[in-house]
Structure formats: structure tokens, C-alpha cells
Amino acid sequence: MICARPIRFTPDLAAHRRYLDALGATRVTTAPGWEVYALGSGRLALHEASDSQPPGDVLAWEVADLDAWAERARAAGLTFEIGQTDHGIAATVTAPDGTTFTVDPAAEAEQPPPTDTAFAVLPIWYTTLAEVEGARQVVTGLGGIRRVTADSDVWTDFSCPAGGLVAVHASDGDPGVELGFEFDGDVETLIPALEAAGVEPVLIDETYSRTLQIPDPDREGRMLWINEKQQDLYGYRSTETSA
Secondary structure, eight states: OEEEOOEEEESOHHHHHHHHHHTTOEEEEEETTEEEEEOSBSEEEEEEOOSSSOSEEEOEEEESOHHHHHHHHHHTTOOOEEEEETTEEEEEEEOTTSOEEEEEEOOOOSSOOOSOOOEEEOOEEEEOGGGHHHHHHHHHHHTOEEEEEETTSSEEEEEOTTSOEEEEEEOSSOOEEEOOEEESSOGGGGHHHHHHTTOOOEEEEOSSSEEEEEEOTTSTTOEEEEEEOOOOOTTEEEOSOOO
């Protein structure tokens, strides 16, 4: 089963640690210039930025058994290559829009993940409207499970069986990836812990749900979004069954 584990390349690992610690994430892997955090659902990797890899986000996933995952992914029609990368053996996927990412064997965690599953990683894959269906097919082939789709077809999000979420979003610009999060609860309850950590959140009412926005440490004037799990499905359709 696949787990979402996007990578943020950053020159300021400490700034990301502050909000992740405040939100209850657990650092489970540590190496020089490389840290992996377990969220309530999914993981986030922080990688030291460099001239060859400037600040920004890339998609990536983890699986417990790469060979078993590859067998299922091939049967689902996903095209990929398994081989040596700069960080070890991994599967490399190149999507129809040119987006490239890896599926890696999960490293053994140094400490257990959080017990509260409410806080989830939610990377957003931006692509052109013409490539939205191709991107959705790739995520499905990876093992993602479609969750909510906009009637306009510009947004589809998926849950990953081993943790985390990923969204495909149509955009007028070039394909790209943006780090985001989701909270299955009242995002306003996160404010005191963030403020205590020196992070200044902004609460926003969107048409689909509320979001908590915090300053992005790597992009001046930009924000990281923590979306409240969507409850109002007007203009959307969901595959989740009601409790």
C-alpha cells in the first residue's frame, strides 16, 4: 500500500520543524540534510536545498514492499522504471504532463508516528485541464483511492491506503506541485499551539470549507494551507460513504 510522502526542498529546516512540531508531527527519520516527519496521516520529507535543487516541492511516495507494489501497479497499467537513483533503489514515474517522481521503499522509522490521525499531508499536483485525466489515472495506478471530485472536473483528491492524501488540480500555468495539509476537525483549535511556537496563522472562510494559512518559510509573502476536511459537497461529488 502506498503512503504520500512529498518532499520540500528548503534552506530553513528549522522553520518547518516549528510548525510541524506544533501540529503534532513526529520526526521519524534523520540524516544530514534530510528529515522525514510522520503526520497523523502520511509523511513529509524535508531536504536541504542546493544550487541543483532549489526550494520547492516534489511528489514522492513510500511503500513497505516495492516489489509487491510494482506488481500491483503494473497490473493497473502504470508505467514506471525501477532502478538505482541518487538515493537508492526506487521506482521512477514520468506522468503524461512531464511530472516526474519516485516511489521509494519505506525506511524503518526511528520513532512511532502520532496517534492522532486528524492532521494529514495533502500535496497538490497542478496540471493543465487537458492532462487532468492522465494525472488522475497515474494516481489511481499508484494505488490512490479517489475521494472527492469537483463537478467542474478541476479538482480531484485521493486518499492513500498507507496514509496521506494527494490532489490533482487543473491550472492555466505549467505543471507543478505545492505542499498542503488537511485537518479532519476544527482548524481553529490548531491556532494556540502554532502561536505558542511563534507561527502566526490566519483563519480564512472558503466556499468549500475553512482553511488555516501559515507563512511559508521558503516563499516570501506566500502561505501554506491547512484545509479543514471538506464537509459541504455542493458542486462536488464524493466516493466516501456517510457514517
